[in-house]
Amino acid sequence: MKLIGSTTSPYVRRIRILLDEERYEFINLDIYGEGRDELRRNNPTLKIPVLEDEGQEIYDSRIIARYVSAKQGRDPLTWDQQNQLTMIDGANDSAVTLLLSEKSGIDTHQDVMFHKLQRERIATTLKVLAEMVQEGKFEEWNYPAICLYCLIDWLDFRNLEDFAGVESLLAFRDSHKDKPWVAQTDPRNS
Numbered sequence: 063m064k065l066i067g068s069t070t071s072p073y074v075r076r077i078r079i080l081l082d083e084e085r086y087e088f089i090n091l092d093i094y095g096e097g098r099d100e101l102r103r104n105n106p107t108l109k110i111p112v113l114e115d116e117g118q119e120i121y122d123s124r125i126i127a128r129y130v131s132a133k134q135g136r137d138p139l140t141w142d143q144q145n146q147l148t149m150i151d152g153a154n155d156s157a158v159t160l161l162l163s164e165k166s167g168i169d170t171h172q173d174v175m176f177h178k179l180q181r182e183r184i185a186t187t188l189k190v191l192a193e194m195v196q197e198g199k200f201e202e203w204n205y206p207a208i209c210l211y212c213l214i215d216w217l218d219f220r221n222l223e224d225f226a227g228v229e230s231l232l233a234f235r236d237s238h239k240d241k242p243w244v245a246q247t248d249p250r251n252s
C-alpha cells in the first residue's frame with residue numbers, strides 16, 4: 063500500500079491516522095513545488111491524498127477512508143456521520159481556498175462575495191460542530207472524530223481561525239493531541 067500526500071495536508075493526515083499500524087509507504091510531496099510532476103502522474107484532479115493498493119489507485123480522502131475502513135472491517139458510516147464529514151469537508155475546503163488565495167497575494171478580508179461566502183461557511187459549520195462536541199457526538203475516536211481533529215488542528219496551525227465562540231473545538235483537539243498517531247503526524251514537526 064502506498065499513500066501519496068504531504069505532511070501538512072489535513073486530508074492526508076486523517077488517512078495517516080486511520081491507517082494506524084498498517085504497513086504502507088508514505089510519499090511526502092511538495093504539490094506546489096518540486097512534487098507537482100509526481101502529482102500530475104498520479105491524480106488528474108491534482109489533489110492529495112491518493113492511495114495505491116494492489117494495482118488500484120483511489121483519489122479523495124472520503125473514498126480512501128471507505129476503502130481502508132472496509133479492509134479493516136470497520137462498520138460503514140451512518141448518515142449522520144456522513145453529514146458530519148460533509149460539514150468538516152465544507153469548512154476545510156473553504157479554509158484551503160482562503161489559504162490559497164492569501165498565498166496568491168489576494169487579501170481575503172476585502173468585502174468580496176466569494177471570500178465572504180467561504181468565511182460564512184466556515185463559521186456556520188464550526189458552530190454546529192462545536193455544539194455537537196458539547197453534546198458528546200464526537201466522544202468516540204472514530205473516522206469523523208479523526209477528521210474533526212485534523213481540521214481544527216490545521217486551522218490552528220495555519221492561524222486561519224480564532225475559535226471565538228467555538229472554544230469546545232479547541233478543548234476537543236487538546237483532549238486527543240497526545241494519541242500516538244496524532245502526535246506523530248503533527249504538521250508542526252514536519
Ligand SMILES: N[C@@H](CCC(=O)N[C@@H](CS)C(=O)NCC(=O)O)C(=O)O
Pocket residue numbers: 070071072073093108109110111121122123124158
Ligand atoms: N476532497 C478532497 C480534498 C483534498 C484537498 O483539497 N487536498 C489539498 C491539500 S490540503 C490539495 O490537494 N489541494 C490542491 C489544490 O487545491 O490545488 C479529499 O478529501 O481528498
